Amino acid sequence: MRDTMDWDKLRIFHAVADAGSLTRAGETLHLSQSAVSRQIRALEESLNTTLFRRHARGLLLTEQGELLFDATRTMTKRLEAAAARIRDSEDEVYGELRVTTTTGFGTLWLAPRLSRLFDRYPNLKIDLMLEERILDLPMREADVAVRLREPSQAELIRRRLMDVRIRLYASEDYVARHGLPTTPADLAGHRLITQSPSSPQVRAGAEFVQPFLAAAPASSLTVNNYFGILQGVINGLGIGSLPDYLSGPGMVNILPGEQSALIPIYLAYVEELRHSKRVCAFRDFMLEEIAAFRRESPSLSEAGA
Numbered sequence: 387m388r389d390t391m392d393w394d395k396l397r398i399f400h401a402v403a404d405a406g407s408l409t410r411a412g413e414t415l416h417l418s419q420s421a422v423s424r425q426i427r428a429l430e431e432s433l434n435t436t437l438f439r440r441h442a443r444g445l446l447l448t449e450q451g452e453l454l455f456d457a458t459r460t461m462t463k464r465l466e467a468a469a470a471r472i473r474d475s476e477d478e479v480y481g482e483l484r485v486t487t488t489t490g491f492g493t494l495w496l497a498p499r500l501s502r503l504f505d506r507y508p509n510l511k512i513d514l515m516l517e518e519r520i521l522d523l524p525m526r527e528a529d530v531a532v533r534l535r536e537p538s539q540a541e542l543i544r545r546r547l548m549d550v551r552i553r554l555y556a557s558e559d560y561v562a563r564h565g566l567p568t569t570p571a572d573l574a575g576h577r578l579i580t581q582s583p584s585s586p587q588v589r590a591g592a593e594f595v596q597p598f599l600a601a602a603p604a605s606s607l608t609v610n611n612y613f614g615i616l617q618g619v620i621n622g623l624g625i626g627s628l629p630d631y632l633s634g635p636g637m638v639n640i641l642p643g644e645q646s647a648l649i650p651i652y653l654a655y656v657e658e659l660r661h662s663k664r665v666c667a668f669r670d671f672m673l674e675e676i677a678a679f680r681r682e683s684p685s686l687s688e689a690g691a
Contacts (some may be wrong), residue, residue, distance in 0.1 A: 395429040398422055399437065400458040403451065406444040463526035480509035483664040487532035490612030491651070492516040495631055496532065503671045510664065518586035518611070523656050530655045530668055534588050537654045544654040545669065547676050550629045552591045552646035554598075555637045560622040567625070567640055573598050577605040577624030585610035594646035595627045633683070 401411040402422060412422045430437050437451035447455055487496060492514055500512060521527035524541055531537070537544050554573075567573050580595045581587045599606070605624070609615050612628055619626040625640050629649070633639065653672055659665045 392429070392432075395425050395432075396454075396458055396461070398425045399429055399454065400462060402426060402438070402445065403447055403455045403458070406446070408445065460525075466526055479507040479663045479667045480511075481664060482511040482513055483530065483668055484513040484515060484528045485530045485532070485668065486515040486517070486521045486528040488518055488534060488611070489516045490616075490629070491532060491534065491631075493613050494616060499675050502675070503668070506671070507667055510667070523654060529659060529662075530653065530665055532672070533652050533654060534649055536650060536652055541657055542654045543657055543660060544652050545673075547651045547653055547672060548680065549648045549650050550631050551648060552594045552627050553630050553633070553642075554625050554640040554644060555619055555628050555633065556625045556640050557619055557622050558636050558638055560619075560624070561638050561640075563622070566638070570598060570601065570641065570644065573625065573641075574601050574603050576603060577607060578603045579607045579609065579615050579618040579624045579626035581612070581615065581627070582608040582610045588649050590647040590649050591627065591629075594644075598627075631679070631683070 398411070398415060398417070401415050402408060405411040405414065408419045408422050408426075411417075412419045415422065426437065433450070433454075435450045436448050437454060438445040439448055440446075485492075485496075493516060497514065500514075503512075504510065515521065515528055520533065521531065523529075523531055523537075524539060532547070534550075536546075564576060567576060578595070578598060580599065581591060583592070607618055607623060609618065612632070615626040615628055616632055618624060619628065619637070630645075653669060655662075655665050655669075
């Protein structure tokens with residue numbers, strides 16, 4: 387029974403399963419291929435099963451191997467969380483913090499403000515993961531999430547930061563060249579720039595643009611994130627649907643009376659990181675930046691909670 391719970395063998399198994407190769411796992415672990423192979427054989431003998439089968443693409447997990455890999459993956463995530471909490475027992479804020487959010491919000495709103503966080507905590511390392519897919523915080527795919535919807539997982543601590551709306555914007559140059567639409571019907575003579583219908587997006591944004599697209603505009607451009615839409619608007623390609631946190635100098639709000647339903651922006655993290663100094667530092671930074679942003683942009687909606 388002691389062999390089956392040998393942490394070192396499980397660590398080596400996890401590295402091989404993750405890499406799909408004895409050689410690559412050995413490089414990661416700084417062990418020879420033969421040493422890794424011996425440990426895997428010993429683990430298989432202790433469990434009386436086969437964990438891998440060879441394939442042209444490398445090593446593939448058997449059904450029994452998949453079961454063990456699920457267990458070691460969970461174990462690894464919990465060990466990482468424990469290590470993070472131990473490190474956070476120190477007074478200084480340092481180490482890595484993995485933050486996930488959407489490409490648009492992360493690139494256009496968050497990243498330009500991070501210098502102030504680094505000025506305050508020069509030993510902090512931020513891993514900013516920008517993608518539309520919602521990463522699993524309890525499984526430690528990220529430490530903190532900034533999401534344009536309320537998290538559904540009950541075990542998460544969440545803080546509503548602010549509310550935004552989707553509106554229509556064009557550049558001043560575009561309006562000067564093509565005129566200012568004053569009614570929704572006028573949009574039929576303009577190029578609309580919107581998110582691709584097939585791309586992940588908040589429902590309020592999709593519902594907002596649907597009537598304008600149904601009016602069959604003369605031309606359109608679809609992009610799979612707001613960063614691309616903003617570039618199109620800035621470069622005078624047309625009228626784009628954008629979150630109002632992106633409004634600024636040189637941007638004209640087209641049809642000010644037209645806007646989406648409120649879209650809440652939430653900060654979320656797991657309960658076990660409640661006392662993490664890195665998480666608390668990032669949370670406080672976000673609250674300060676949101677407060678400053680509201681003062682600069684009074685037209686933005688206040689968060690309801």
